[in-house]
Amino acid sequence: MAQRLKRYLVILPPFAWLLLFFLIPFFVVFQVSLADLRLQRPPFSPIFDWDGWWPTNFTGDLENYWFLLEDSLYINSYLNSLKTAFFSSLVCLAVGYPIAYVIARATPNWRNTLLLLVILPFWTSSLLRIYALIGMYSTNGFINTSLLNIGIISEPLQLMNTDFAVYSAIVITYLPLMILPLYSTLQKLDEDLLEASSDLGASPFQSFWQVTLPLSAPGIVAGCLLVFIPAVGEYVIPALMGGPGQLMIGKTLWTEYFNNRDWPLASSVAMIMLAVLVIPMMWLRNAQSARD
Amino acid sequence: MSKRNPVILALAAFGYAILYIPILIMIIYSFNSSRLVTVWAGWSTKWYGELLKDGQIADAAWISLVVAFWAATIGIIFGIMIGYALARMRRFKGRLILSGMATAPIVMPEVVTGLSLLLLFISMEQIIGWPAGRGLTTVIIAHATFAMAFVAVVVQGRLSDFDVSIEEAAMDLGARQPWIFFTITLPVIMPAVIAGWLLAFTLSFDDLVIASFVSGPGSTTLPMLVFSKVRLGVTPEINALATVIVAVVAIGVVLANLFTLRNQGSDNNK
Numbered sequence: 001m002a003q004r005l006k007r008y009l010v011i012l013p014p015f016a017w018l019l020l021f022f023l024i025p026f027f028v029v030f031q032v033s034l035a036d037l038r039l040q041r042p043p044f045s046p047i048f049d050w051d052g053w054w055p056t057n058f059t060g061d062l063e064n065y066w067f068l069l070e071d072s073l074y075i076n077s078y079l080n081s082l083k084t085a086f087f088s089s090l091v092c093l094a095v096g097y098p099i100a101y102v103i104a105r106a107t108p109n110w111r112n113t114l115l116l117l118v119i120l121p122f123w124t125s126s127l128l129r130i131y132a133l134i135g136m137y138s139t140n141g142f143i144n145t146s147l148l149n150i151g152i153i154s155e156p157l158q159l160m161n162t163d164f165a166v167y168s169a170i171v172i173t174y175l176p177l178m179i180l181p182l183y184s185t186l187q188k189l190d191e192d193l194l195e196a197s198s199d200l201g202a203s204p205f206q207s208f209w210q211v212t213l214p215l216s217a218p219g220i221v222a223g224c225l226l227v228f229i230p231a232v233g234e235y236v237i238p239a240l241m242g243g244p245g246q247l248m249i250g251k252t253l254w255t256e257y258f259n260n261r262d263w264p265l266a267s268s269v270a271m272i273m274l275a276v277l278v279i280p281m282m283w284l285r286n287a288q289s290a291r292d
Numbered sequence: 293m294s295k296r297n298p299v300i301l302a303l304a305a306f307g308y309a310i311l312y313i314p315i316l317i318m319i320i321y322s323f324n325s326s327r328l329v330t331v332w333a334g335w336s337t338k339w340y341g342e343l344l345k346d347g348q349i350a351d352a353a354w355i356s357l358v359v360a361f362w363a364a365t366i367g368i369i370f371g372i373m374i375g376y377a378l379a380r381m382r383r384f385k386g387r388l389i390l391s392g393m394a395t396a397p398i399v400m401p402e403v404v405t406g407l408s409l410l411l412l413f414i415s416m417e418q419i420i421g422w423p424a425g426r427g428l429t430t431v432i433i434a435h436a437t438f439a440m441a442f443v444a445v446v447v448q449g450r451l452s453d454f455d456v457s458i459e460e461a462a463m464d465l466g467a468r469q470p471w472i473f474f475t476i477t478l479p480v481i482m483p484a485v486i487a488g489w490l491l492a493f494t495l496s497f498d499d500l501v502i503a504s505f506v507s508g509p510g511s512t513t514l515p516m517l518v519f520s521k522v523r524l525g526v527t528p529e530i531n532a533l534a535t536v537i538v539a540v541v542a543i544g545v546v547l548a549n550l551f552t553l554r555n556q557g558s559d560n561n562k
Contacts, residue, residue, distance in 0.1 A: 006469055006470070007377075007381060007384065010373050010376060010377055010381075011373070011377045011381070011384060011386075011390065013370065013373065014370040014371075014373045014374045014377075014390075014394075014440060014444075015386060015389075015390055015393075017370055017436075017437070017440070018390070018393040018394065018437070018440075019393070020412075021409065021412070021433055021434075022396070022397055022437055023389075023393055024412060025408035025409050025411065025412040026408055028408065028411045028415050029404075029407060029408045029411055032411055042414055042418070095303075095306070095307045095310070096307065098300050098303035098304040098307060099303075099304045099307040099308065101304070102300060102301060102304040112549070112553070116545065116546070116549055117308060117311075117312075118311075119545060120541070120542060120545050121311050121312075121315075123491075123494055123541050123544075123545055124315075124537070124538055125497070125498035125515065125537060126498065127498065127500055127515050127518060127519060127522075128518070128534040128537060128538065129314065129315065131318070131518070131522050131526070131530065131534060132314035132315050132317070132318040132534065133314045134522065134526060135314065135317060135321065135329065135526045135531070136313070136314050138525070138526060140328075140329065140330040141330075141526070142317050142321075145330050168310075171310075172310055172311060172314070175307065175310075175311060176311075204297070226399075229399050229401070230399070230401060230402075232401065233401025233402065233403050233404060234401075235402065235403055235501050236500060236501065236519070240519075240522060240523065250401065250402075250403045253403045253404075253407065254403060257407060257505075258504075263411070266407060267407065267411065270403070270407050270408065273401060273403075273404060274404060277401065281396070281399055284399060285395065
């Protein structure tokens with residue numbers, strides 16, 4: 001009995017915390033997403049009245065969701081976010097794979113240093129790293145001034161507020177999240193397998209394509225999802241580096257909430273984003289439990 | 293692929309270059325004496341002086357430090373409890389829900405977390421009158437929630453390769469929980485706990501999006517202030533601030549690494 005009591009003393013406090021501050025908020029968002037906008041504080045109508053402990057007069061409806069489907073702004077935001085997140089995950093994989101490969105194959109001393117150089121940006125604020133990139137890209141930034149001084153270009157290039165700016169910023173920001181899981185699978189890879197494949201006459205490229213790459217699949221999946229999921233909801237990068245026409249769903253949600261003060265609509269945008277991301281999130285969970 | 297394929301080495305070098313070149317240029321330009329970011333006018337540390345005099349930045353930095361300290365501290369206590377429960381208690385009611393709730397905050401898009409917590413705080417205020425308005429408390433609660441998720445993962449990982457026989461020996465000798473936990477388990481997992489606290493602290497200190505939703509007047513955090521300044525363009529003062537933060541992080545990470553290496557070294561000598 002005392003044993004059970006002790007167990008619940010350990011489990012209950014964090015359980016209650018997460019229930020209240022993580023799970024219940026989603027029900028609140030769902031409830032607000034069914035409400036209507038009104039000009040009061042808070043700026044939405046309650047979807048039911050309380051009759052003692054029982055809700056009555058239910059007035060919620062799916063109007064906000066229909067609105068999201070009708071207005072091409074929202075659909076385009078979702079599609080563009082998914083597209084941007086998808087392609088930046090692929091670029092991240094292409095850039096990150098050689099790094100993870102080199103770290104996994106390096107001598108212990110080098111391995112430690114190279115790994116440290118990946119972890120360091122991971123611990124540094126992404127806002128500051130994006131800010132550093134803006135210093136490179138802006139019209140009077142480092143790239144343009146250097147190219148103008150050398151004389152390669154006569155007019156500054158438009159680098160900021162372009163697709164290129166957004167993609168490259170996402171790749172650079174999330175690169176460590178791609179490299180770390182890739183490294184952990186590549187490092188566990190048995191080198192005897194590669195030797196065996198070369199003894200059997202495979203070229204280094206064949207060995208890579210048919211042995212290394214398939215065996216690192218769990219790392220590839222985990223890395224891509226760790227980049228894809230936050231990139232879909234990304235706000236800071238499109239807000240600071242994207243053009244005004246560049247729609248991304250995180251930015252659209254932010255605008256609905258902070259600029260238009262339309263809380264019910266912002267809530268339904270959030271609910272759809274969650275619905276879209278549930279599959280990749282479950283996939284990541286499975287991929288990670290398979291890796292351990 | 294051979295061990296030293298020059299193409300792969302070149303590709304890896306390119307990857308490191310795009311990670312580091314923007315930061316290095318920012319650091320160099322923080323020592324530029326000109327206010328114009330384009331013109332190099334010689335070395336100077338005057339922007340660091342300006343930074344020290346800027347009261348707004350100092351206030352925001354202090355708020356961020358306070359928030360990060362409490363968020364990481366609450367996060368570490370609850371995170372250890374979650375990690376311990378998930379690693380040691382094989383079966384209990386709600387285990388699946390707890391492990392789901394403990395990992396989901398890590399991957400949840402920040403805009404969704406921010407909005408949902410804000411709406412919760414507003415509803416709670418209407419129903420029970422707490423929290424009255426938004427401010428430090430609400431930001432700390434929000435950050436502690438994702439902090440405990442990160443700590444739980446680190447602690448659970450450490451506990452799953454923990455040698456249980458030490459605890460069993462203590463129990464055979466008559467020791468009881470929670471005595472065993474505080475005298476044996478906790479000291480052994482301490483490095484993971486410290487790493488978890490530092491990670492939680494850093495994540496809280498860096499967060500912009502969630503804090504923007506749940507903060508109120510008078511609780512503007514450093515990232516929020518930086519963001520509003522960055523919107524107006526690149527300034528030498530922010531270059532200096534960023535350089536200071538990068539330097540602190542770099543020193544911390546390198547020291548932690550040396551510390552771990554030394555510990556591993558002494559373990560190997562045993």
